[in-house]
Amino acid sequence: MSQTITVKVKLLPTKEQEEILNEMSHTYISVINQLVSEMVDNKKSTKKTSKHVTALLPGSVKNQAIRDSKSIFSKRVKKSNYKIIPILKKPVCVWNNQNYSFDFTHIHLPLTFDGKTKRTPIRALLVDKHNRNFDLLKHKLGTLRITKKSNKWIAQIAVNISPIEKTGTRVIGVDLGLKVPAVAVTDDGKTRFFGNGRQNKFVRRKFKSKRKKLGKLKKLCAIRKLDDREQRYMKDQDHKISRAIVNFAIDHNISVIRLEQLTNIRQTARTSRKNEKNLHNWSFYRLSQFIEYKANLEGIKVEYVNPAYTSQTCPKCSEKNKAQDRKYKCKCGFEKHRDLVGAMNIRYAPVVDGNSQPA
Structure with missing residues (x-):
């Protein structure tokens, strides 16, 4: 497409x-x-x-x-x-x-x-x-x-x-999040974490604090310039993360990248009060678009999957468990980072349009 x-x-x-x-x-x-x-x-x-x-x-x-x-x-x-x-x-x-x-x-x-x-x-x-x-x-x-x-x-x-798709069936799952912007896992277990969510949140808090001070001084032009700087920073981070993900896929001869279909996530996702504002500011759509167009240029197909329970389902026994903070534990003994579990499940989740490569 x-x-x-x-x-x-x-x-x-x-x-x-x-x-x-x-x-x-x-x-x-x-x-x-x-x-x-x-x-x-x-x-x-x-x-x-x-x-x-x-x-x-x-x-x-x-x-x-x-x-x-x-x-x-x-x-x-x-x-x-x-x-x-x-x-x-x-x-x-x-x-x-x-x-x-x-x-x-x-x-x-x-x-x-x-x-x-x-x-x-x-x-x-x-x-x-x-x-x-x-x-x-x-x-x-x-x-x-x-x-x-x-x-x-x-x-x-x-x-x-117009992408030229690679021939092959190697698939990676990529889980997008707040604390960890992206996690990727290949079919042979190679994993990588991308970006720094804590750093992004710190930068946003810093800009918010500056805006508050400028607002009290009624410096509207300065606020607009600051907003522009913040957007440029976040966009640059999305570019760097998407480039790193595509390079990771190239290095491992991947032909398909699978992402969660995150449409309407702001209305459907449950999150803590602490992360609620971050969720509404999170540029998940832009990051997924950057990944898609950069992947297309390299002949790598991007597929979107149903995100339901990807971070709760055990990849080993398929039981559903809620992770404690960032750690996921299952009764069967399986134990991993929560976002890594999400990326593993995304590799096998049903593709939204039904046209998928076997994982």
Whole structure:
């Protein structure tokens, strides 16, 4: 199954290019807001083409604005029965995949100079430390979005990854958690623990304490910057853990990674008051998505299993027992770390879609 991810690339435009990008970004959202407003008044989707849009934008960008406005109208306005009328505020400009290209140093795309459209190279940091961005951009490309964030211009490129699956039947189970972010176990008993849950909780408490102090001083901008720093930290941790898990799978010639299907876990999971807030802040979906797309790039399939009783069932005799803290003990004599028991059971649990490799 193909997967769409977003590759972020830092842009280094000239002063002239920056002025044009800024103007085009504001014009783009203005066009979308105007078209959506017209569709709301007429109670139907627009039939306008780029010829009907009077704005200083390339024709291809006008067409993309029309497509985006139709999407907003059908998916948000009509779906809410006209109760939600979104108004875009954040400047952005979008090009479809047929109207931009790139090399190792520049992204080439049409810009409007003095009312004329000209294909222009904008300097970009496409090659990162491990060449991962450039490797990702070899896959099927989607739309290109350019926006400004914290005085930096960022290009967001949608990439559609179609995995090439490895032949083989070796499976690992990966249990995701709070105190231990991830535990993996192979079919021959090789295990590894990933991440540091205590460190993550400490960092979150530290950010929370700083936010509290800034809140008393009513420094809202500083709070927003702090929130951004915290999110970047947690996202970086998820990237590192997912990369380590996939590398572990590669080292052991694994063809399938099995994860728990954790949809609605916030509503269904039982946890202590101590960990309740951490559960609601836990980026389990993002971590599983990072594992999936990194695994797909290596030809490793990711399957999701039913999470019911994976941490309570004894892998040796199938009896259900509740673990005491992090230690799992069974009457049959089996004794292991609770999260390790979960990973062992995930290897054999029923796959959600029913299409599974034998473990």
